[in-house]
Amino acid sequence: MATIQYWLMKSEPDVYSIDDLKRDKRECWEGVRNFQARNFMRGMQVGDLAIFYHSNAKPPGAAGIARIARVAYPDSTQFDSSSKYYDPKSTPDKPRWSMVDVAFVEKFSRMVPLAELKSDPELEGMRVIQKGSRLSVQPVEKSHFERVIALSKLSRGAG
DNA sequence: GCCAACGTTGGC
DNA sequence: GCCAACGTTGGC
Numbered sequence: 089m090a091t092i093q094y095w096l097m098k099s100e101p102d103v104y105s106i107d108d109l110k111r112d113k114r115e116c117w118e119g120v121r122n123f124q125a126r127n128f129m130r131g132m133q134v135g136d137l138a139i140f141y142h143s144n145a146k147p148p149g150a151a152g153i154a155r156i157a158r159v160a161y162p163d164s165t166q167f168d169s170s171s172k173y174y175d176p177k178s179t180p181d182k183p184r185w186s187m188v189d190v191a192f193v194e195k196f197s198r199m200v201p202l203a204e205l206k207s208d209p210e211l212e213g214m215r216v217i218q219k220g221s222r223l224s225v226q227p228v229e230k231s232h233f234e235r236v237i238a239l240s241k242l243s244r245g246a247g
Numbered sequence: 248g249c250c251a252a253c254g255t256t257g258g259c
Numbered sequence: 260g261c262c263a264a265c266g267t268t269g270g271c
Contacts, residue, residue: 122254144269202270220252222268
């Protein structure tokens, strides 16, 4: 059995939240328009786990867990001129952008705010807590992934 | 709303 | 290939 990889995927909850994924159970992760983030998605395997992160939220933070349900395939919105994700430089025979499908795993009983991720010594070096980090899809170390889950199970201030 | 960070584009 | 201009992300 292959070792699974761990990821963090950002979404603005006003656009698509962990509650939306809980309702939908499974959804395609459309709209990634950054090459580095796209390349990370192309490295994902079915069964990989991702922290579902709420960006541009009050407060921003880790909101739950999703599982990769389908490996990367062309993002159809890039060919749709009515979509805000339309990319006129992309053609169906040479698609620029990919997406994966993600499935709902869990919504944290307590979302872990970014400020708390930043203040946790065990999460030192995690990409999402670095100043100016804009990457919307990023790999996460297993120890960091497990630590975020552990934090979600603590009541604030406990421990 | 502000603005720092940083990715992309395009002129040269 | 350089780099300035521009657009976007995203915390605060």
